Amino acid sequence: MKEAGVVFPRTRNYKRDLEKHSKCLAEEAFSYTRRSKFSYWQKSESTLIPILHQKAKRGTPRQAKQAVHCIHAIFTNKEVQLAQIFEPLSKSLNADIPEQLITPLVSLGHIAMLAPDQFASPMKSVVANFIVKDLLMNDRFPGGKNGKLWTPNEEVSPEVLAKVQAIKLLVRWLLGMKNNQSKSANSTLRLLSAMLVSEGDLTEQKKISKSDMSRLRLAAGCAILKLAQEPCYHEIITPEQFQLCALVINDECYQVRQIFALKLHKALGKLLLPLEYMAVFALCAKDPVKERRAHARQCLLKNISIRREYIKQNPMAHEKLLSLLPEYVVPYTVHLLAHDPDFTKTQDIEQLRDIKECLWFMLEVLMTKNENNSHAFIRKMVENIKQTKDAQAPDDGKMNEKLYIVCDVALIVITTKSTTYNLDSPKDPVLPTKFFTPPDKDSSNNKCYLSDEAKTLLLTGKNAVIVALSSQSWDVECATERLLSN
Numbered sequence: 401m402k403e404a405g406v407v408f409p410r411t412r413n414y415k416r417d418l419e420k421h422s423k424c425l426a427e428e429a430f431s432y433t434r435r436s437k438f439s440y441w442q443k444s445e446s447t448l449i450p451i452l453h454q455k456a457k458r459g460t461p462r463q464a465k466q467a468v469h470c471i472h473a474i475f476t477n478k479e480v481q482l483a484q485i486f487e488p489l490s491k492s493l494n495a496d497i498p499e500q501l502i503t504p505l506v507s508l509g510h511i512a513m514l515a516p517d518q519f520a521s522p523m524k525s526v527v528a529n530f531i532v533k534d535l536l537m538n539d540r541f542p543g544g545k546n547g548k549l550w551t552p553n554e555e556v557s558p559e560v561l562a563k564v565q566a567i568k569l570l571v572r573w574l575l576g577m578k579n580n581q582s583k584s585a586n587s588t589l590r591l592l593s594a595m596l597v598s599e600g601d602l603t604e605q606k607k608i609s610k611s612d613m614s615r616l617r618l619a620a621g622c623a624i625l626k627l628a629q630e631p632c633y634h635e636i637i638t639p640e641q642f643q644l645c646a647l648v649i650n651d652e653c654y655q656v657r658q659i660f661a662l663k664l665h666k667a668l669g670k671l672l673l674p675l676e677y678m679a680v681f682a683l684c685a686k687d688p689v690k691e692r693r694a695h696a697r698q699c700l701l702k703n704i705s706i707r708r709e710y711i712k713q714n715p716m717a718h719e720k721l722l723s724l725l726p727e728y729v730v731p732y733t734v735h736l737l738a739h740d741p742d743f744t745k746t747q748d749i750e751q752l753r754d755i756k757e758c759l760w761f762m763l764e765v766l767m768t769k770n771e772n773n774s775h776a777f778i779r780k781m782v783e784n785i786k787q788t789k790d791a792q793a794p795d796d797g798k799m800n801e802k803l804y805i806v807c808d809v810a811l812i813v814i815t816t817k818s819t820t821y822n823l824d825s826p827k828d829p830v831l832p833t834k835f836f837t838p839p840d841k842d843s844s845n846n847k848c849y850l851s852d853e854a855k856t857l858l859l860t861g862k863n864a865v866i867v868a869l870s871s872q873s874w875d876v877e878c879a880t881e882r883l884l885s886n
Contacts, residue, residue, distance in 0.1 A: 445475060456485045461506040461565070468510040479518055482511050486519055490526050495535045499558040502565055509569035516576035523573055524584070531566045532591065536602060543609030549653040551611040560612040567592070567619045571626045578632060585633050588623075589641055595620035596644045614653040621648035621660050629672040639792045639835060643739050646680040649696075650687070657692060665699040669706055675723050676832070678703055679732035683740070685761035686754060693761075700765045708771075722830055726766060727774050730781050733762050734810060735835045738790070738803040746798075746805050747851050756858055759810050760817075767818060775818040781829040782810045787839035794837050804849045812850075812858050 455467035471481045489504040512523045541559050544551075570588050580586065595602050600613030600620075608616075624645040627633040637645075648660045664680060667673040684696030704726040711717045717724055737743065737755050745751055767775055786807045793799040848855065 449475075449481065453481075453485060456507045457489060457503070459503060461502055464503045464507045465510050468507055468514065472514045479515065482515055482518070486511050486522070490522060493526070493530050495530070495538065495540065495562075498541075498562040501535075501558075501562040505562065505565040505569050509565070509572035512569070513572040513576035516573075516578075520577075524582070527570065527573060527584070531569060535566050536563055536591070539603050539605055539607040542607050543612045545609065546611070548611050549614050550655045555611075556615060557609075557612055560608070560615055564615055564619045567595075567616075567623050571623045574627060574633065575630060578630060580632055580636060585627065585636060589627070589633075589637060592620045592623050593641050593644050596648070614651070614656050617648060617651060617653075618656045618659055621645050621656075622663050625660075625663055625667060625673065625677070628674060628677065629667060634674055639735070639739075642676065643736060646677075646683060646736055647741070649680050650683050654689065654692075657687065661692070661696060661699065665703070668699075668703045671706070671710065671724075675726075675729055676732035676736075678726070678729045679736050679762070682733045682737065682758045682762040685757040686742075697761070697765065700762070704765060722832075727778055727781070728829075729762065730766070730778055730810070731785060731829075731831050731835065733759065734782065734785055734806050735790070735792075735803070738799070738806045739792070743802060743806075746801055746849075747854055749854060749857055752805075752809060752850075752854050752858060755806055755809050756813060759806070759813050763810070763813055763817070767814075770818070775814065777827065777829060779811065779814050779818075781831070782807050782814065784829055784831060784839065785836060786845045788831060788836040789840075791833065791835050791837050801849060804845070804847075808848055808850045808855075809858060812855070816859065 449471075452467040452471055455463040456471075457464075459467065468482070468485070471485075472478050475481055485507060489508055493501065493504060495501070508523075508526065512519055516523075539559070541557060543557055543560070544555075570591075574585050574588060577584070591602075595616055598604055600616035601608050602616070624637065624641065628637055628642075628645075649657055649664070651657050651660070661681075661684070664673070664677060668678055678700070681696045681700050684693055687693050687696070707724055707726050711721070711724055722728055737758055740755075740758075743751055743755060763778070766778065786804050790796070790799050790803050850858070
C-alpha cells in the first residue's frame, strides 16, 4: 500500500485507508499497468504480489479477474505466480458450498485463458471431473417456487451463480486453447445445446426454479455466441446448434431476450461474429414487445451500415464479400426460418404470415437502398436456393418443401416491395455450403409451393374467397363453390 501510494496519492495514509481501498487496488493497479511500462510495478513485486494473490483467491469476481490479468501482464515469473493461485484453488473446489465457488471459478477460467499450455492437463481434469460431472450435472439445492421468469441478481441461488460461472470458465478455457485437437469444443457445444434443449434444467429433475432456468439458458446461448467468434470453433458449430442459439432471442423471458440481443448486437458491430448470426434478428419480428422489435430493427440498421462502410473503406474486403456483404444474410435467414420450430404446417396461413413478417423484418432494412442493383441480387439468391437442397437434411422431402416455401414467401415480399427486382443480377450469388447442397444442374425447380389460397392472402392480405367474390373474372357459381370448399 505504501508503494502504491506513490502512484495513487489518496492511498498514502495506508493504515487508515487500507480497508476502504483494498477492494479496488487490484483493479487500479491493472488499469495503471496497461498505461505504464511496468518497471515501477516490477520493482514493487514483493509488496504487490500478496495483494494480488489475495484478490485472486478471495476477492470479488471482478477483482479476481483483474488480479490474474495484472500478474500476467506485469511479472516476468508469471508462470510461478499463476501456479501458486491455480493449484490451491483447483484443489479446494467444493460444489456443496456454491457461495465459495464464484471467485475461484473466475480466477481459474482467466488463468486457463491466459496460460493454456501451462495448465492444459490439470485444467482438463478440473473441467471433466468437477465443472461438468460434479457441478453442472447435479442439482444439490432445491430452487424457489415463486413462478417468476426472472429475479434480481441478489435473489439468484448461489448454486446457479456458480453454474453460470462454470459455463463461462468452459468458454475461457476453450478460447485459451484456440484449437479443437482434443475435441473438447465438440463436447462443450453438445453440453450447451443440451442446456438449451432442456430449457435450462440440464438434469431434468425439476428441482430448479423458473428464474434460475432463465439464467442458465442465457448463459448457454451467450457461451455459443462467444465461441462462434473464434474461427476454429465457428467451423464446428453445427446448423442445429446455431438454430438452438438463435432461438434464445425468442425466449419466453423478456430479460433473456434483451441481454442476448445486446450481446449479439455488440459482437456483430465489432465484426467478431460470422454473418449468419445477423439472421437471428429476423426472429425478433415475433417478439410480443414493441420496444424489443424496434431495438432489433435499429441493431440491424447499425450492423448493415457498419458492414457497408467497412467494405467501402477496405479494398481487401472485396475478397471476403461472402462474409461481409449484408445481402448475403438472406440465405441464412431463409434457412433459419425454414427450421423455425413454430413452422410446423406448410400451408397454415398464420404460420406463413409469421414467416412473411420475419422475412420483411430483414428485407425491409436491406432493401432501403438499391445499391448496385441489390434487389435483383437478393431475388437471384432466393431463386438459386430453390435449385438446391437443405444440406442439414438433403433427403428429407418435408424439410426441403419448407425451405422452398420460405423461398416463395421471400419472393412475394421482394416482388411486392421492389420495382427493380426483375433486372439482371449484377453477379451470380454464392450460397454457403454448410447450409445448402450444390445446385442440381440437370433440372430446374420453378414450382411454386404455396397453395393458391396462401399465395393470394400473402399478396393481398385478404382471404381468397373475398377476392374471388369481388373479381369480375369469377361468376357467382364458381365463387360459391370456392367458398364451400374452404
